[in-house]
Amino acid sequence: MLRKHVLLLFILLLFPVLALAQNNDLFDYSYTDLELSITNKFEANPVASDYYLDYVSAELSWFPREDYRQEVESISTEPRADFTEDVGFLFEWLQPSRTSFRIEEESRIIAYNEFRKLRKKIDFPIIDLDPLYSEYLEPQEMIDINEDIIRTAAGIVQGEDDLYRAVYKLAQWVEINVEYDLSTITSEAVQKSSWVLDNKRGVCDEITSLFISLCRSLGIPARFVTGISYSNINLQNDGWGPHGWAEVYFPEVGWVPFDVTYKELGFIDATHIKLKTSLDAKETSINYATKGRNTEIKTGKLEFDVNVVKHGFKVKPLVELSAEVIEEEVSFGSYNLLILDVKNLHSYYVTTRITLANVKELDLLSGNSQAVLLAPGEEKKLYWMIKVSPKLESGYIYTFPLKLVGSRGEEAEISFRASKQWKIYSKDYMGLYILSEQPEEDPYSKNVLVTCTADKDKIYLKEKVELRCVLDNKGNQTLARLSICLNDECSTTKITAGKTVRYVYTKKFETLGVKTLVFRAQNELVEKSYYSIIEIQDKPLLDVEDLSFPDSISYDDLSNIKFFVKKKSNTKPSNVKIRLEHKLMHEEWDVPNLERDYQFTVMLRGDSMHLNKNDFEIIVTYEDEQGNTYKVQEEFSINLNKPSFTQRIMIWLNSLDHKINDWISNI
Known part of the structure; x- marks a missing residue:
């Protein structure tokens, strides 16, 4: 009798993603x-x-x-x-x-x-934002915002009520949908965010700019960070070079880094040196x-x-990993499903990336790397659909070891076997184990178009703003029991196929800040939203304060007039002109935008005074963003101490000279 030998073969693992050169350890410290x-x-x-x-x-x-x-x-x-x-x-x-x-x-x-530690959920959208952060919502030359950016961002975060998850989804979308060449990691932005969105490609700074634009379009403050970082792709200058990433503002927490290029979301590694923050990506x-x-x-x-x-030492593990496979024994050409349980070991939000090492004779249908965001203590499952090669040699049993590694060194291992005589499992069968974990998209949403337009994007306290929203049902189904909401103001309606419905809202606000108005249409078939950002400003206000001057001055003396021009409003006064007026002298200063308090000092000469009481006036004019003009005045007097006869003659001559010069200049 011929005895058949069954050989147990272990397939060698290939680690192109995991095998890093020694220099790459810098990322892990x-x-x-x-x-x-x-x-x-x-x-x-x-x-x-x-x-x-x-x-x-x-x-x-x-x-x-x-x-x-x-x-x-x-x-x-x-x-x-x-x-x-x-x-x-x-x-x-x-x-x-x-x-x-x-x-x-x-x-x-x-x-x-290190992560910036967010220990609790922050609601999204940010309905009422501190006006100090309003400038981080403004479109810029490179970080622009158009209708396509607004629609794209709203679609990405549809149904999300957690700010961290919303920002994470935006970053993930950019990472997945925008193509970039890692060899351009130090390239500066030359294309606008809108161009990057249209063309789905860009260099490092351009990708960061698009991410910031998506955030800002939803009322999420974000800014551009420039600095230096290490790259294992571009090894010029020993791998160190200029790099750009983003920071996103989370109320009550602060600025949180997001580097979409490096796939570091909520943290950046210890090779990042922060050198500057700016509103746009093209600042010198x-x-x-x-x-x-x-x-x-x-x-x-x-x-x-x-x-x-x-x-320092290597970073400590963030998460706990536990792996299983649906079937421990399958046939050649069969599908199998690897399930990884990932648990956050910390009391704050973390993001991580899990990589499955490539295995010869196995086809990974969804790629070998997956990213995941976990709330404090949260546990999630990740899935890898695997197909065994149908071209394996019969007569052998193959063992496939599966090794998973987290971004901070976490590991999990499991294996399964394959032999010709065992059962073939279909992709659909394995998919049954995923469906319960993955939310379905609303199938009809792509047929519904929602837009809103405000008559003003900046208003003053208690001033009215009109918001016009359009809902267009381009599909072939009637949308019954459709909930229409502007924030918490809701109604229910029915919209037949092909019909366009318009809604007009008038709002006014009693508090300062940046308000996010969310227009939402939702039923069992559809969920669509549109985000409108309205900044509620106070009228610009400034004042002249801390004025100091001598009550009197002698002809031969020197003294000073000092005063502050102080901003008393959140809104910046613009086109500010400050004048100090006197019959025999005047000084003038221009400040394009008064962002802080300014001190002014004027040297006062006794021989520039006229006899007796000298009247001075400080006049400050400024404008708001609508071009309205405002004026502040402050008056004071300084006496000239008893001048001698000769000094009186010099004062008279000085006054005469001043009048002659004025007359000549007015001819």
Whole structure:
């Protein structure tokens, strides 16, 4: 009798995704201690022989920023520069004898690989946003917002009431639907968000811009972050180079990082060095200025050098993994289903990515990597549909080990076997185990179009805004018992096939802030929403305060007039003009947008006064965004102390000279 031998074969695993070079370990450390050097060379070149340079400056706005995951140990510049938080470092040269310049900024930073900890659900949409964050909803040159962006964002978050999950869905949608080349990881944005959405491709900064646009269109504040990070794709400069990511504002929590390019959502790794935040993706890092004649600036590139001084331990596991397969024994050509149970071990939201190692002779139908968001303590199931190759050799039993690895080193393993004589399972059969876990989309929603238009996107307190919404049923079914809501204001209606219905709402608000109005149509067939963002402003208000001046002054004395112009409203007064008026003198200042308090100091000369009482007036005019003009006045007087006879003659001559000059200037 011929004895048949059954061989048990273990298939070798291939780890192209998991097998990382040693340098890639930088992504996995709990912190990095980094030395950063930023240098720039530029020239003020003469363009004619009679040139001269009176003044040169370079304003460097890139410097390490303190936040929840980044500590700045030290920072210095060469040459010495003046520093302000709003501007950065200002390098200045007065009457320089050279035309070539070099600046350097050196810093020591500790960057942490940490989540911004959200321990409870924050409601979405943000119905009432602090007006301090309204500017992070405004469309910009590159981060623009159009109707397609508004519709796309609303569709992605349809039915979502958790802010973290809504933002996560937007990031996931961009990651999945927008194609990008990782070799362009340091490229700057040249296309607008609307272009990226239309073309479904873009470089690093452009993808981040689209994500920010989607957030802003839903009333979620978001801003662009520029900095430096490590890449294992682009190994120029030892892998370190400029990079852009996003931060999203969560009420009562703060700014949370989302790097769609690096697939780091709710956190960024310890190779990210944050250098600047901005409203748009195309803001400069350095500005130059000169005073003189016949010279022009030849700019140079910013050069970066990063040295890793030391690093922490590998990051600790975020989640607990447990794996199972539906069938432990299948035939060649059969389907099987791998189910992974993922549990959040922490009291805050976490995101992670689970990767299934490639296995020879197995086809992974949905790719080998899946991302997941988990609320505090939440547990979810992930699924991988697997097909065994039908071309295996009969007479053998194949064992397929399946290894899953989380983004922070978590692991789970399981295996199943395949042999010719065992049962073949269909894809539909395995799909039965997934259906109960996955929510179905409303099948008819694609046939319903919803739009809303407000007559104003910014109004004052108690001012009315009119919102017009259109619901177009383009399908072939009647929408019965259709709930129509604007936030909590609801009614029920029926809309027949092919019919268009219009709704008009008039709203006014008693509190400041950014209000999100959600128009929603919903029944058992459809759920569609449209988000309208209305900013409720106070009228711009400023005042002249802390005015100080001498009661009197002698002819030969010097003194000062000091005062503050202070913003008293949330809204910024614009086109602000400040004038100090006196019969024999005047001073004037212009402030395009009054974002903070300004102090003004005027030197007062006794020999510029006229006899007896001198009347002064401070006049401040400004405008609101609608072009309305406002005026503030403050009057005061200063006496001239008993002048001598000679001084009286000089005062009279000075007054006469002033009148003659005024007369000439008015001719």
